[in-house]
Amino acid sequence: MPAQVLKVHPDDNVIVALRNLPAQSTIAFEGQSYTLPIGVDAKHKFVTEDLPTGGVVRMYGVTVGKATQPIRRGEPITTFNLKHESDQYGLDKRRPYTYAAPDVTKWQNRTFMGYHRADGRVGTRNYWLVVPLVFCENRNILILKDAFERELGYAQPDTYRDQVRELLSLYQHGDLKAIQSLQPASLNGHATQPAANRPFKNVDGIKFLTHEMGCGGTRQDSAYLCSLLAGMINNPNVAGATVLSLGCQHLQTGMLEEEVRRQNPAFDKPLLLFEQQEGTEFALMAQAVKETFLGLAQINKIERQPAPLSQLCVGLKCGGSDGFSGLSANPAIGHLSDVLGALGGKTVLAEFPELCGAEQDLIDRTADDAKAGKFVSLMQTYSAQAEAAGSGFDMNPSPGNIKDGLITDAIKSAGAAKKGGNAPVADVLDYAEPAVAPGLSLLCTPGNDVEATTGMAGSGTNLILFTTGLGTPTGNPICPVVKISTNTALKNRMPDVIDFDSGPIIDGEQTIPQNGDLLLEWLIQLASGEVTTKAEQLGQDDFIPWKRGVSL
Incomplete structure (x- = not known):
C-alpha cells in the first residue's frame, strides 16, 4: 500500500x-x-x-x-x-562538504546521435535561427516566418483555422443550433506533428525570434540583449543565423559580431547580416530570403553522428511547482544531474529567487572561493533590487504554488534546489554567460519560466528539463524543453504537454534513482532526434529576454 x-x-x-x-x-x-x-x-x-x-x-x-x-x-x-523565514548565509559560514559520485558504469560507453560543430560542441537539433537586432524588424521577421515555414514544411497544422472554417460554414447556412451543440471532440483535434514533406531533411527547423528590445532602453539593456543573442547563435543546436537590423539602433551589427567571437573564438557558422536602411524593404527581404535559403542548403549537409553523453549540456528548471516538486521530479533530475556530471557532462541550474534558503548549502558545495563569492554577490544584488522595488524573494510563490502546498518561498526554494543534485558546484554564471565547465553550474536567472529558459539556451544548453506540478506548455525555440510531471494525475490530465512522469515516486512504484535513470534513457532518444517533446510538437517557441529589472 x-x-x-x-x-x-x-x-x-x-x-x-x-x-x-x-x-x-x-x-x-x-x-x-x-x-x-x-x-x-x-x-x-x-x-x-x-x-x-x-x-x-x-x-x-x-x-x-x-x-x-x-x-x-x-x-x-x-x-x-x-x-517566510530562511537561514542566514555567507562565505564566513562555509562548512566542509563531502560528496560520493554515483556509479556511472552502465552509462560510460553510451552515446547519442548529435550534430557535431566545428567548435567541438554537439547539438541535439540542427536549426537555422532568424532574429532581429531591434523590435523595428519584428514585422519582417514574421513575414519571413510565414514564407519559409509554409513553403518548406515547417508550419504548424491549421487545426484551429479548420475549426473556424467549419463553424463559419454552419453559420453561413443559418445553423446556430448546430454550432451550440457541437462538441470539441467532434472537431479536428491537435495534430501532434506537422505533416512534413521537407526538402531539407537534416534541418530540424527554422526558428524565428521577436522581442521588444535593441533600442530606446538603456545601453546596458542593449548590451545584455547582444550577449544573449550571441549566446543563442553560438548554441550547439544552431547551425547558422540570419540577423535583421534597421541600422540606427543602439545594438549594432558590429557589436553582435564582436560578441559572438568573444564568446566563442572558434566560431565557424554562417552568419548573415542585413540592414534595412541600406535600401528598400523589398531589397532587404529578397536578399535575406535568397541567402537564408542557400544557408539552409548548406547546413542540410550536416548529419547526425555518435557523441558521448559528456557532450550533453542540460538546463534544470521548474515551473508551475507544487508540494510534490521537491519530493519527486526535482530530486529525480538532481540524480540525473549528478550522473551527467560524473560522466563529464554539463548541467545548469537556474532561478536564483528559488534558491532562497538553500544558499548556504550551495556555497558549501562551491570549492572555488571566487566562484562562491560570485554566487553570494549575484544573490545579494538581485535580492536587494527586488526588496527596493517592494517585491522581495518572499513574494515569489504564485497562487497556484500556495494552493498546492508551497506556503513560503523558502519551502519552494528548498525543493527547487533539489534539481541540482548533490555534486559540487563547478561554476557560477551571470545571465546567458556561456556554460563551459563540466559538472553543475549555477545560472542567475529569474524564476519567470520563459526568461529563465531563454537564459539557459543563451548559455549553451542543448536540452532543458522542466519539472511541473500544475502544468505549463513552456517551450524554447532552439532547445527542446522536456516537461516532467511531479504527479501522475497531472500527466493524465495534460498529456498534450507532459513528456515524462515522476509520479511513480510519490506512488511508491519507483525510487528517485530509478525514475532519474528512466528519464536519462528517454533523454538519449530525445537528443538523438528519435523522439520530440510535446512543446516541439505544439510549436511552443517561447523567447523573452530578461531586461535585468525585478522579475521573480
Missing part, C-alpha cells in the same frame, strides 16, 4: 501528506501518533510539535518559515499561520 505521509529530513518538524488526510484521522509514523484536528490535503504539511508564535518550521533540513500564531501538533501550515 502506498505511503500516506513522508518526512523529508530527520531534522524536519513537518510531515508531508502524500494523500488527502481527513480531519480527526490518526497518522502513525516513525513510532509517533498524530491526530489531525484539521484535514490536510495531499501536498500540504502538518507540524510534528506544538509551535508558539515565532516558532521555526524546518523542512529539507533548513528553516522555511516562522509561525505567526500558535500551531498545534498535527495542524497544517498555511499562509494564515506561517510566514
Whole structure:
C-alpha cells in the first residue's frame, strides 16, 4: 500500500501528506501518533510539535518559515499561520562538504546521435535561427516566418483555422443550433506533428525570434540583449543565423559580431547580416530570403553522428511547482544531474529567487572561493533590487504554488534546489554567460519560466528539463524543453504537454534513482532526434529576454 505521509529530513518538524488526510484521522509514523484536528490535503504539511508564535518550521533540513500564531501538533501550515523565514548565509559560514559520485558504469560507453560543430560542441537539433537586432524588424521577421515555414514544411497544422472554417460554414447556412451543440471532440483535434514533406531533411527547423528590445532602453539593456543573442547563435543546436537590423539602433551589427567571437573564438557558422536602411524593404527581404535559403542548403549537409553523453549540456528548471516538486521530479533530475556530471557532462541550474534558503548549502558545495563569492554577490544584488522595488524573494510563490502546498518561498526554494543534485558546484554564471565547465553550474536567472529558459539556451544548453506540478506548455525555440510531471494525475490530465512522469515516486512504484535513470534513457532518444517533446510538437517557441529589472 502506498505511503500516506513522508518526512523529508530527520531534522524536519513537518510531515508531508502524500494523500488527502481527513480531519480527526490518526497518522502513525516513525513510532509517533498524530491526530489531525484539521484535514490536510495531499501536498500540504502538518507540524510534528506544538509551535508558539515565532516558532521555526524546518523542512529539507533548513528553516522555511516562522509561525505567526500558535500551531498545534498535527495542524497544517498555511499562509494564515506561517510566514517566510530562511537561514542566514555567507562565505564566513562555509562548512566542509563531502560528496560520493554515483556509479556511472552502465552509462560510460553510451552515446547519442548529435550534430557535431566545428567548435567541438554537439547539438541535439540542427536549426537555422532568424532574429532581429531591434523590435523595428519584428514585422519582417514574421513575414519571413510565414514564407519559409509554409513553403518548406515547417508550419504548424491549421487545426484551429479548420475549426473556424467549419463553424463559419454552419453559420453561413443559418445553423446556430448546430454550432451550440457541437462538441470539441467532434472537431479536428491537435495534430501532434506537422505533416512534413521537407526538402531539407537534416534541418530540424527554422526558428524565428521577436522581442521588444535593441533600442530606446538603456545601453546596458542593449548590451545584455547582444550577449544573449550571441549566446543563442553560438548554441550547439544552431547551425547558422540570419540577423535583421534597421541600422540606427543602439545594438549594432558590429557589436553582435564582436560578441559572438568573444564568446566563442572558434566560431565557424554562417552568419548573415542585413540592414534595412541600406535600401528598400523589398531589397532587404529578397536578399535575406535568397541567402537564408542557400544557408539552409548548406547546413542540410550536416548529419547526425555518435557523441558521448559528456557532450550533453542540460538546463534544470521548474515551473508551475507544487508540494510534490521537491519530493519527486526535482530530486529525480538532481540524480540525473549528478550522473551527467560524473560522466563529464554539463548541467545548469537556474532561478536564483528559488534558491532562497538553500544558499548556504550551495556555497558549501562551491570549492572555488571566487566562484562562491560570485554566487553570494549575484544573490545579494538581485535580492536587494527586488526588496527596493517592494517585491522581495518572499513574494515569489504564485497562487497556484500556495494552493498546492508551497506556503513560503523558502519551502519552494528548498525543493527547487533539489534539481541540482548533490555534486559540487563547478561554476557560477551571470545571465546567458556561456556554460563551459563540466559538472553543475549555477545560472542567475529569474524564476519567470520563459526568461529563465531563454537564459539557459543563451548559455549553451542543448536540452532543458522542466519539472511541473500544475502544468505549463513552456517551450524554447532552439532547445527542446522536456516537461516532467511531479504527479501522475497531472500527466493524465495534460498529456498534450507532459513528456515524462515522476509520479511513480510519490506512488511508491519507483525510487528517485530509478525514475532519474528512466528519464536519462528517454533523454538519449530525445537528443538523438528519435523522439520530440510535446512543446516541439505544439510549436511552443517561447523567447523573452530578461531586461535585468525585478522579475521573480
